[in-house]
Structure formats: C-alpha cells, structure tokens
Amino acid sequence: MLHRGQESTDGQDGGELAVPMAWLYAEYIADELLRTGDLMPPTSFEFRAGRDALALTVFLSDTGGELSGIRVVSQLETWLSLTAYDQPWQDWVCERMADLAAEAHACGVPSPDLALAEAAWRWLEETELLAPDLDAVPGGAGGPGEDEGPKVWTPAWRLGLPLGHLAIHLF
Incomplete structure (x- = not known):
C-alpha cells in the first residue's frame, strides 16, 4: 500500500501519481x-x-510497451534506420504521437510518459539553434578564412536528429 506522497510506477494505486518510467528510460x-x-x-x-x-x-x-526490458544493442539498427537522413522522421514522430494520444484518450487514463514526450517534441519544434547550414553548397557563401561556413537558424530537431544518428553509429 502506498502512503500519501509516494509514487506508483503504474498509476494504478488509488489515483497516485504515475512515474513516467518509459520516457525516463x-x-x-x-x-x-x-x-x-x-x-x-x-x-x-x-x-x-x-x-x-x-x-x-x-x-x-517501442510499439510493444517493453521499453524497460529493452536490450539497447538489439534496437540499434531500428533506431539507425528511423534517424537516417533520408527518412521522414518528423512525420513519423507526429503520427506516433497522435496514435499514442488516441490510445491514452481511449483508455481514459492520462499518460505521464506521453506528456513528457510531447514536451520534448514541442521544445524540438519551437526552439531554433544557430547551426551550420547543412544544405549549403560547399565553398559557396563562406568568405576567405571562414572555416565553419554559413550558419542558419534551424529547428532543434533538425540538428538533434543527425547528432543522435551519429551517436548510435559511434556506440
């Protein structure tokens, strides 16, 4: 039995706060x-x-709800393919988020995992970072002695996605 103020990991104990274990993992x-x-x-x-x-x-x-038991090495290829440059990652994220929101609505139980994922997605979409222009023609706009090339303001996800992809490759 949980006492007032303690957290449940599944939200099923008398309306107590559910811990977003899948998102945290x-x-x-x-x-x-x-x-x-x-x-x-x-x-x-x-x-x-x-x-x-x-x-x-x-x-x-994690379509099977097995994230807490996942073996990272067994999922690397899946994550690499999802984060690859030629994949419509942004569309995939929007579709999966909508599916999860519909599932949570159908169950009538708010999902703390989904709430944190939605907050992360909002930050990635709404925050712009000054980054090298990945679409620039090499040698095109950079002046003499400019090592870094042109920079543009870009949504955080457009910078974060290739960094995540590269991190998976380096693992």
Missing part, C-alpha cells in the same frame, strides 16, 4: 549514447537537441 538511453559518442558538451543546447530527438526515437519505436 528512453531519455537515459539517449543520454548514455550521446555521452559515449562524446560529440558535444552535455550542458549544450545541441546535446539537449540530440538527447531529446534520440529519446523520442527510442520511446516512440
């Missing part, structure tokens, strides 16, 4: 993959963009 996996890749400082916005994009990929690819 997805975020942990993403964080570890990015830290292992050592691609940028963990305190940077770029790191957060990569972590959130990768956490969304991990969380939303």
Whole structure:
C-alpha cells in the first residue's frame, strides 16, 4: 500500500501519481549514447537537441510497451534506420504521437510518459539553434578564412536528429 506522497510506477494505486518510467528510460538511453559518442558538451543546447530527438526515437519505436526490458544493442539498427537522413522522421514522430494520444484518450487514463514526450517534441519544434547550414553548397557563401561556413537558424530537431544518428553509429 502506498502512503500519501509516494509514487506508483503504474498509476494504478488509488489515483497516485504515475512515474513516467518509459520516457525516463528512453531519455537515459539517449543520454548514455550521446555521452559515449562524446560529440558535444552535455550542458549544450545541441546535446539537449540530440538527447531529446534520440529519446523520442527510442520511446516512440517501442510499439510493444517493453521499453524497460529493452536490450539497447538489439534496437540499434531500428533506431539507425528511423534517424537516417533520408527518412521522414518528423512525420513519423507526429503520427506516433497522435496514435499514442488516441490510445491514452481511449483508455481514459492520462499518460505521464506521453506528456513528457510531447514536451520534448514541442521544445524540438519551437526552439531554433544557430547551426551550420547543412544544405549549403560547399565553398559557396563562406568568405576567405571562414572555416565553419554559413550558419542558419534551424529547428532543434533538425540538428538533434543527425547528432543522435551519429551517436548510435559511434556506440
């Protein structure tokens, strides 16, 4: 029996607060993959963009509800294919989020995991980061001595997604 103020992991104990274990585990996996890749400082916005994009990929690819028992190595190929440059990742995220929201609505039980995933997705869509222009023609706009090339403001997910993909490759 839980006492007032304690948290349940499944939200089934007398209306107590449910702990978003699936989202927290997805975020942990993403964080570890990015830290292992050592691609940028963990305190940077770029790191957060990569972590959130990768956490969304991990969380939303768990169609069987087995995330807490997942073996990371067995899922790497799936995550690589979902985050590949030529894949419609943004559309996939929107579709999966809508499906999960419909499932939660049909059950009549709010999902704390989905709420955190939605917050991460909002941040990735609404936040813009100054980043190298990945669509620029090499040698086109950069002046003499400019090593980094042109930069543009881009949605955080467009920067985070390739960072997440690269982190999976480096794992």
